[in-house]
Amino acid sequence: MNWTDERVEKLKKLWSEGLSASQIATQLGGVSRNAVIGKVHRLSLPGRAKAGGTATSARTQTKRTTSAPRAPNYASRVVTRTVTRASGANLIKEEIEVESGEVLEFAPASNVVVPISRRLSLTELTERTCKWPVGDPMAEDFHFCGCDSQDSSPYCKFHAKLAYQPVSERRRA
Structure with a gap:
């Protein structure tokens, strides 16, 4: 499949209208979703806005942090008010x-x-040391627990109890 000038123009038009790569591939015919994504990348077409926000805000909302336990815990309930x-x-x-x-x-x-x-610092960890993070990763005093871990666990006995809680206990919290 060759990218003719007409097909490229149609790709640009459909992309600017907010169609997905799969939808564009279907409309163009004879081209895969990945080929559309590759061509969009090579043409340096701008990203499209997501429904309900900008592309940056959508990316920010989906970021996940891998840190130690979170605080505080919030419980929510629905209340009917007049x-x-x-x-x-x-x-x-x-x-x-x-x-x-x-x-x-x-x-x-x-x-x-x-x-x-x-x-322990990250470089001092081994297969047999606890890898539980302590503190803020951006702070000077950030470190890992470093105590002896069990054979099949990345954590020591204490931190394994925190990390792997039975389902009934998690539901109660």
């Missing part, structure tokens, strides 16, 4: 559903013994 609003000279009462959030307080068990970490 609200009065003005409509011209009349007041109208209506029921609306509002999602309310509560901060759950974390109370650690008092009988837990926290192991003293060996404070």
Whole structure:
């Protein structure tokens, strides 16, 4: 399949209209989705805006962090409230559903013994050391636990209990 001038112009037009690479490939015929993506890249066509935001905001929302436990925990529930609003000279009462959030307080068990970490850097980790991250990765004092880990786990016994919780305990939290 050759990219003729007409096909390239049609590709540019369909791309600017916001069609996906699969949809463009179907309309052009005789070309795969990957070929369309490659041609768009070689032509340096601008990215398309996502529905509900810009391409940058969509990328930011999908970023994931791989850090230690998150805090605080939030519980949300839907509450029905009666609200009065003005409509011209009349007041109208209506029921609306509002999602309310509560901060759950974390109370650690008092009988837990926290192991003293060996404070290893990334380059000092081995197959037999705990790889639990401690602190902010961008801070100077960031380190890994470094205690001895079990044979099949990347974490020591203490951090394995934090990382691998039974389903019933996660649902309760």
